[in-house]
Amino acid sequence: MFAVLSVEIRKLNRSLAVLLAVAAPSLIAIFTFFNLLRGKAPQPWEMWMVSAIGIWSFFMLPMSVTALTALVAHMEHGPKSWDHLRSLPLPRWRLYAAKAIVVLAVVAVMSGATLVLTWGAVTLGTTIKPNLMPKGPLEVGVYAATMGKVFLAAILMVAIQLWTALRFASFVPALVVGIGETFFSVVATSARAGVFFPWQMPVNMLATDTWRLNTALGLGCGLGLVVLVLAVVRLARREVL
DSSP states (O other): OHHHHHHHHHHHHTSSHHHHHHHHHHHHHHHHHHHHHTOSSOOBHHHHHHHHHHHIIIIIHHHHHHHHHHHHHHHHHTTTOHHHHHTSSSOHHHHHHHHHHHHHHHHHHHHHHHHHHHHHHHHHHHHHOGGGOOBSOOOHHHHHHHHHHHHHHTHHHHHHHHHHHHHOSSSHHHHHHHHHHHHHHHHTTTOGGGGGSTTTTTGGGGOSOHHHHHHHHHIIIIIHHHHHHHHHHHHHHOSOO
């Protein structure tokens, strides 16, 4: 399994995945930086960090997952290398499990980078305008725990996107699913049933209603792992992609 994972990591290093992993969190940091410079009075650290988590979980995370899963799948679909990979003397499920692990790892790194780069953006901004230095404590543990919940709640969304991207040779179905579901998530933000919608589960980690938070986290993580395992099993049994 480690050999398969090592190959997947090397493939990512030769792709645009690294650029995506840096660009998405950086855009949030850039937005935070210029937004801070427009300010007239200092704001608490909580406002900047929670806002970054909200932007990430609400919009940037779904779009990043859409792009990343399409990219990972196209590395095999593009050169039509599935026949070669599936003929190797190793269990087929490892091929798909490795891709799932790598995708989740990249999403986790991007989530952490969002917090770090946002902190850096605020720190840089306040060196230019010291009078805007954030008030209150920088509760790193709280923000990291919240972002961790966002990541766990996003597993179901990742599983659906990755399954779609690996199932179809064309990248269009995966893009349609990702963009379409993100659109409906945005326009139906206030919908009470949004807690059951995979693309809204991550942002529900910021909800003040404990029921919404726990339901979204339980479904996003628990059901997400089930769907991920099911995707790996079903894809491994297919003879033709």
